[in-house]
Amino acid sequence: MRKAVVAGLVLALSTGVAQAQTAQDRPPAMPIKASKIILIGDSTTQVLSGWGGSFCATHVTSFAACVNLARGGRSTYSYRAEGSWGLALAEMKTPGFVKTYVLIQFGHNDQPGKPGRSTDLATEFPANLKRYVEEVRAAGAEPILLTPLTRRQFRQGRLDRDLDAWADAIRKVAAEMQVPLVDLNKRSADAVEALGPSLSNRFAQVAQAREVSAAALAGTTIANPAAPAAAPTPQNNAAVEPLGDAKLAFDYTHLGPVGADFFSKMVADELAVAVPKMRPLLVP
Structure with missing residues (x-):
């Protein structure tokens, strides 16, 4: 009986030593290195x-x-005035992320015709962008500027590139402040015009x-009528780009699933x- 007890103790001790040695021999667990994209x-x-939804998901x-x-x-x-920027x-x-990247894309609602939203292209718009860049850096994150996604309005077969001036202002800020630039406006406009x-x-x-x-087959875009219209009318961008969630409707600005997938891959x-x-x- 005594021999059996001694043998059991010896076995337990030897197993414990072996397990301790195995644990010591294991390499330490690698720390999780996750980044964030905002x-x-x-x-x-x-x-x-x-x-953005397709970009994050896919x-x-x-x-x-x-x-x-x-x-x-x-x-x-x-975006700043209402407090959204404070949340951002x-x-x-x-804490806990090794790197945070902040993608910033504005322009559509900075254009004239949108009370409470419009900014002056020559002064306010670039100044606002520069302030965003400075505050992102001060927060320890890396800013990335994007020129605005093109609208898809055509006149006689030619795309109306009505955001060019705002895209150009963003390019200048990016160059001046040495910020990475995704020229989504040019890339998306070129693709839409080709289509x-x-x-x-x-x-x-x-x-x-x-x-x-x-009208599209004839090379021109018109507003989507709720009822048969007497004559084609151009889309009023201030009316179809409201404050808040976009209305589920046909227009030349907002994206459904096909558009979201197409342009998120581009981004x-x-x-x-x-x-x-x-x-x-990133996943290609």
Whole structure:
């Protein structure tokens, strides 16, 4: 009996020593190195009406948290004035991430005709962008500027590039402050113009009316009528780009699932070029 007890103790001790040695021999666990990507902007970036939802869901790996804080109808002025920017800054300061990238895309609602949102192109708009860049850096994050997603309006077969001046102002700020730039406006405008009005209409949230299809085949875009219209009328962008979530309707600004997938891939591809160190976080 005594021999059996002694043998059991010896076995237990030897097993414990072996387990301790095995634990000591194991390499230490690798620390988790996760990054964060924050999206700032308007309805062309937010979920359900822009490219941001598809971007976070499809083009960001599990090594990065993707947070979409874009809000419909906001400009460089109103996004800050309402307090959304304060929330974004708090998100940038969340501990535990090795790197935080902040993608900023404005322009649509900074244009004239949108009371409470419009900013002066020559003075306010670039000054607002510069302040965003400075505060992102002060928060320990890395800013990335995006030129605004193109609208898809055509006149006699030519795309109306009505955001060119705002895109150019963003390019100048990016160059002056040495900020990575994703030139989404040029890339998206070139793609839409190459497709033409009929094919690019598939990027909208819902299908267009018969009159809209007929006008597109003739090389021109018109507003989607609620009822048969007496004569074609151009789209009023101030009316179809409201404050808040975009209405589920056909227009030439907002994106349905096909458009969101198409342009989110474009953003991911351009981002991998503009910020090479983000490539491990992106899915082509």
